[in-house]
Amino acid sequence: MSEPLELIERTDASLLDTVDHLLNKGLVLTGEVVIGLAGIDLIYLRLTALLCAADRVLPKASEEGPEE
Amino acid sequence: MIYLYALVDEEPSGPLGAGIVDEPLQVLPQGKLAAVTGETPKRPRPDRETLERQDAVVRRLAGLFAAILPARFGETFADEAALAHRLAPRERQVSEALSLVRGCVQMTLRVFGDPELISEPEAAPAGGPGTRYLAARRREIERSHSLPEIEPLREALRPLLRAERIERHEAAGPLLGTAYHLVLREETGAYLATLEAVKGRIGGRRVAATGPWPPYAFAPEAAP
Numbered sequence: 001m002s003e004p005l006e007l008i009e010r011t012d013a014s015l016l017d018t019v020d021h022l023l024n025k026g027l028v029l030t031g032e033v034v035i036g037l038a039g040i041d042l043i044y045l046r047l048t049a050l051l052c053a054a055d056r057v058l059p060k061a062s063e064e065g066p067e068e
Numbered sequence: 069m070i071y072l073y074a075l076v077d078e079e080p081s082g083p084l085g086a087g088i089v090d091e092p093l094q095v096l097p098q099g100k101l102a103a104v105t106g107e108t109p110k111r112p113r114p115d116r117e118t119l120e121r122q123d124a125v126v127r128r129l130a131g132l133f134a135a136i137l138p139a140r141f142g143e144t145f146a147d148e149a150a151l152a153h154r155l156a157p158r159e160r161q162v163s164e165a166l167s168l169v170r171g172c173v174q175m176t177l178r179v180f181g182d183p184e185l186i187s188e189p190e191a192a193p194a195g196g197p198g199t200r201y202l203a204a205r206r207r208e209i210e211r212s213h214s215l216p217e218i219e220p221l222r223e224a225l226r227p228l229l230r231a232e233r234i235e236r237h238e239a240a241g242p243l244l245g246t247a248y249h250l251v252l253r254e255e256t257g258a259y260l261a262t263l264e265a266v267k268g269r270i271g272g273r274r275v276a277a278t279g280p281w282p283p284y285a286f287a288p289e290a291a292p
Contacts, residue, residue, distance in 0.1 A: 015116065017176055017278050018123045020246075023114060026140035027075060027162070027287035029154040 070096075070151055071108040072143040073126060074282075077101050077166050080132040088112060088121045093129075096148060098155050101162055104129055105151070111144045130282040135170035137162060137287045161288045169250060172230050173280035175259055177218075177247040181273025184217050212236050215245045220269040225249065228259050233285045244273070248285035256280050 073087065077100060084093035087106030096103045112118050119141065126138045145151040155162070213234050215222075222232075228251050236245040251259050260277060267275055 014278055015120070017281070018119055021138075021176075021281060021284040022119050022122060022141040025248075025284035025287065026138045026143075028140050028143065029072065029151070029158070030143055030145070 069108060069110070070145045070148060071106045071112070072139040072145065072151065073104045073106065073122070074129055074133075074139055075101055075103055075137045075155075075162055075166070076133045077135060077163065078133060080129075082132050084132070085125075085128060087125055088118055093125075096151070098152055099159050101155065101159060101166075103151060103155070108144070111142055114141055126282050130173070135166040136282055137165055137169065138282045138284050139287075158288065165286060165288050168231055169283040169286050171252055172250045172283060173253050173256060174283045174285055175249045175251055175256065175277055175279035176281060176285075177221075177249060177263075178276045178278075179215055179218055179244040179247065179270075179273060180242045180276070181217065181244055181270070183244055212238070215247060217244055217273055218247065218270050218275065221263065221266055221275065222247070224262050224266040224269075225259065228252075228255050228262065231286060250283060250286055251280075253280065 071087065071091075073093065075098075076095070080095065084095070084104065087093050087108070089106070089108055089112070091106040091108060093104055093106050096105055112122075122141060126136075130136050130138075145154070213236065215234050215236060222229075229249050230252065231250040233248040234245065235248075237243050249259070256279065263275065263277055
């Protein structure tokens with residue numbers, strides 16, 4: 001029997017990672033590569049752009065020391 | 069219809085709760101495995117609210133099982149027999165994946181910066197054009213699953229990694245790629261501390277880690 005996992009609940013999740021994980025990862029049994037909605041591809045195409053944008057807009061969020 | 073959230077191989081340690089449309093969740097035994105499912109009237113749309121809701125459901129489920137393989141968004145089946153039909157041929161593969169992820173979580177590491185220059189092989193491979201083509205294809209595939217730019221980080225993190233999946237992003241832009249790392253649940257703190265200590269060793273490139281996540285990237289590859 002597994003033990004409750006507290007750390008999962010306080011994950012520092014971002015929407016972009018959520019989109020990536022749910023739409024681009026995970027087990028596929030149905031054999032359908034896409035879900036059948038045109039929006040999926042658009043969402044994923046935007047993911048990379050948004051990740052890059054987030055990196056530029058929030059470059060110092062996790063940095064405390066001198067710039068690299 | 070049946071909506072699949074995850075595959076497991078044990079009983080939950082607590083109540084399953086509700087799914088993305090507030091439906092009660094259940095564990096359907098499937099041979100040596102079990103599927104965590106709900107009943108939904110139709111296949112859900114991949115809008116932001118629903119994606120976030122499913123993520124919350126799966127993260128809650130991850131706290132109830134030592135080993136869990138999340139399903140991709142939108143995995144629906146007409147009935148239990150249809151689910152069993154799809155799952156049966158992959159039972160061994162799924163069991164092996166569950167063994168791999170047991171007790172583990174996923175850390176997702178995005179890598180930003182300039183790519184390392186590719187060095188061409190010094191000598192062309194022997195053989196005809198077909199051999200050379202296949203050799204070139206092999207190098208391309210290997211490169212698409214490698215991030216030599218963060219090798220110093222990987223070397224430092226290696227003692228903490230149970231498994232690793234790497235995807236290189238070929239699209240133009242500062243996002244070089246993503247490393248998905250499988251680590252023991254109790255070692256996520258050590259993972260982040262190690263990363264913090266060595267993140268300056270990658271030549272001005274930057275990394276951003278998120279997690280812990282359920283092991284989305286460690287589910288078996290899609291069925292052919």
